Amino acid sequence: MDRVRVAVVGLGKWGRHHVRIYHHLPQAQLVGVVSPNAEEVAEFSARYQVPGYLDHRQLVGRADAVSVVAPTVHHYAIARDLLEAGVHVLVEKPLTARVEEGRELVRIARRTGRVLLVGHVERFKPSVEELLRRAREPLFVQARRVRPYQPGRAMDVGVVMDLMIHDIDIVLSLSGSHVRRVTGIGARLHGEDEDLAVAHLVLEDGCVASLMASRVSPVKAAEIEVTTAEGSVYLNYLRELMVVRSGEAWEELPVRHEEPLRAELKHFLACVRGEEVPRVPGEAGLEALEVAQRILDEMTVVTPKVRV
Numbered sequence: 001m002d003r004v005r006v007a008v009v010g011l012g013k014w015g016r017h018h019v020r021i022y023h024h025l026p027q028a029q030l031v032g033v034v035s036p037n038a039e040e041v042a043e044f045s046a047r048y049q050v051p052g053y054l055d056h057r058q059l060v061g062r063a064d065a066v067s068v069v070a071p072t073v074h075h076y077a078i079a080r081d082l083l084e085a086g087v088h089v090l091v092e093k094p095l096t097a098r099v100e101e102g103r104e105l106v107r108i109a110r111r112t113g114r115v116l117l118v119g120h121v122e123r124f125k126p127s128v129e130e131l132l133r134r135a136r137e138p139l140f141v142q143a144r145r146v147r148p149y150q151p152g153r154a155m156d157v158g159v160v161m162d163l164m165i166h167d168i169d170i171v172l173s174l175s176g177s178h179v180r181r182v183t184g185i186g187a188r189l190h191g192e193d194e195d196l197a198v199a200h201l202v203l204e205d206g207c208v209a210s211l212m213a214s215r216v217s218p219v220k221a222a223e224i225e226v227t228t229a230e231g232s233v234y235l236n237y238l239r240e241l242m243v244v245r246s247g248e249a250w251e252e253l254p255v256r257h258e259e260p261l262r263a264e265l266k267h268f269l270a271c272v273r274g275e276e277v278p279r280v281p282g283e284a285g286l287e288a289l290e291v292a293q294r295i296l297d298e299m300t301v302v303t304p305k306v307r308v
Helices: 016-023 038-046 072-083 097-111 124-135 161-176 261-273 281-300
Strands: 004-009 028-034 067-068 087-090 116-119 139-146 177-187 198-202 208-214 221-227 232-236 242-246 250-252 299-302
Touching: 004 016, 004 261, 016 028, 016 072, 016 261, 028 038, 028 242, 067 072, 067 261, 072 087, 072 097, 087 261, 097 116, 097 124, 097 281, 116 261, 116 281, 124 161, 124 232, 124 242, 139 161, 161 177, 161 198, 161 221, 161 281, 198 281, 208 299
Parallel strands: 004 028, 004 067, 067 087, 087 116, 139 208, 177 299
Antiparallel strands: 139 221, 177 198, 198 208, 221 232, 232 242, 242 250
16 A cells, blocks of 8 residues: 545544644545535635545545544444444544443454554653653552633533543553552533543552543643652653652653654554554553543532532
8 A cells, every 4th residue: 555545534623633644644645524514624625625525424435544533422423434334443532422332343343354543642642652661560640631621622521531531541551451440529610521530540450540630720731650669750741751760869851752643643544554553442442431431430520519
């Protein structure tokens, strides 16, 4: 395969970056953009000189691979149709809105032999790659991922599926174990879903993780600290700052910068071409989704009287 014929379904805040990157990647031939919004389709079709469609099924026979960047509630139907038609699919996280839908997508991908990659883009940050190398077999993990309230941002899922799922995926990747027990508390302030959540996980290997996520914080921050038998590793995702401690000694490590979405899309194309194995296959996205759903099922959610 020379260039992969690729398309993007969903042209919102994140989908437009998929379009931009594919347009410039030499491995990709951008062959279509899809949205139910006709004006949006016309705009992107003209800007990138590619066909535009109102229905994802129009891509069948035209695209080898597709990024699904639509609202979460539509992930299952779009990915299902494309996988069944023999198209390779990258689905933005969370994999689906419901666990059973995610399980079905994994089954379809296995049956059809198509690539199903889940867009946990944090895994493609060089700093996270370094964290996964240096902090294996964790004993304790603390993670905080917060941002201010953004009225225009997609709010089709709560903060556990929106933000915390990134750290769930990283904890599972660090440990290589499965979650045994979860507890959590959340608060809803702007709708039916939780906007702030704290969760505690106990894994089968004994690792304990404390995760905090908020989309109503006065600041934007994302950080994780992993304690191992040898010491600890601290990572500030936003500053790409890593501090490694061993005994009394500690060092601050420089981390190379690379646009993680570009790295992820290059990896997706390499998987389609058979050159690499999916780093975040459907099975990994499904496990993160299952843990996130367990947290929601066990979570006590409150609605404060004072709204922010």
